[in-house]
Amino acid sequence: MLKFLVLMLFVISFIPVYSAFGEGSIxxxxxxxxxxPTDSIVIHGSxxxxxNYVPLTLSxxxxxxxxxxxxxxxxxxxxxxxxxxxxxxxxxxVGEYSVIASHDDLEEDAEIQFTVAGSSLVxxxxxxxxxEGNKIIYPGLEISAEAVEGSDTIIxxxxxxxxxxxxxxxxxxxxGNLVSVEQVTPNPLGHFTVTIKTGGPLWAEDGTYTxxxxxxxxxxxxxxxxxxxxxGKIIPEFxxxxxxxxxxxxxxxxxxxxxxxxxxxxx
Numbered sequence: 001m002l003k004f005l006v007l008m009l010f011v012i013s014f015i016p017v018y019s020a021f022g023e024g025s026i027x028x029x030x031x032x033x034x035x036x037p038t039d040s041i042v043i044h045g046s047x048x049x050x051x052n053y054v055p056l057t058l059s060x061x062x063x064x065x066x067x068x069x070x071x072x073x074x075x076x077x078x079x080x081x082x083x084x085x086x087x088x089x090x091x092x093x094v095g096e097y098s099v100i101a102s103h104d105d106l107e108e109d110a111e112i113q114f115t116v117a118g119s120s121l122v123x124x125x126x127x128x129x130x131x132e133g134n135k136i137i138y139p140g141l142e143i144s145a146e147a148v149e150g151s152d153t154i155i156x157x158x159x160x161x162x163x164x165x166x167x168x169x170x171x172x173x174x175x176g177n178l179v180s181v182e183q184v185t186p187n188p189l190g191h192f193t194v195t196i197k198t199g200g201p202l203w204a205e206d207g208t209y210t211x212x213x214x215x216x217x218x219x220x221x222x223x224x225x226x227x228x229x230x231x232g233k234i235i236p237e238f239x240x241x242x243x244x245x246x247x248x249x250x251x252x253x254x255x256x257x258x259x260x261x262x263x264x265x266x267x
Contacts, residue, residue: 024049025106037094038091038121047079050106056101057071057101058070058073062093063097069088091120141223149233154234159190167186171211173205174207180196211224
């Protein structure tokens with residue numbers, strides 16, 4: 001029995017054990033150095049001298065310092081690994097990105113860079129003042145309202161730069177009450193249309209109703225339009241031509257009235 005234990009200890013002493021105190025390294029590469037904002041990029045490499053069941057951490061850092069991805073990836077028995085990095089919604093920002101591979105057993109990380117060039121779908125953020133402070137709004141969503149005067153139907157159309165999540169519409173009355181909530185899924189081109197019926201007790205208040213569209217996990221995409229409602233019917237805003245026609249009509253009435261008074265005086 002004692003001879004067996006000694007033999008086992010002798011065999012174990014020749015089995016390599018990798019730990020934080022062992023020597024090892026990470027090699028990181030990509031065949032793509034410059035990509036477009038909507039392209040994906042393949043990251044590959046190898047690692048040595050680490051515990052084989054502890055995964056690597058692969059961090060992708062945007063030009064502004066934001067970590068946009070940080071997945072843990074495994075490697076095969078030879079230490080080789082590969083990962084396809086897809087662009088975030090709606091696309092990569094333009095600029096130089098860093099990819100850093102790290103492992104708990106190693107003190108030194110590996111790092112490479114790639115460049116995103118072209119026209120990004122990411123728009124500049126804007127601050128919108130709300131009752132609870134400032135909210136960051138990304139103007140990636142646009143809506144418009146179409147309606148016929150006297151109709152009880154509002155047709156909302158719009159477009160968005162992301163097609164992965166639904167667009168939610170909330171309609172509020174002039175006094176701020178929630179009147180209706182609708183939801184629509186954008187088509188593959190990012191376009192959408194939704195029809196809203198007016199009328200009924202919730203639409204009894206006359207005045208300006210606000211239609212707000214939100215999209216995104218934190219409603220980061222937002223836009224709104226206003227619709228005039230009187231007795232549950234649509235009252236479109238006066239355009240330039242309508243104002244001119246109204247002005248001519250008023251002038252004609254005044255002119256005819258003045259002429260009539262002159263005629264009476266003459267007789």
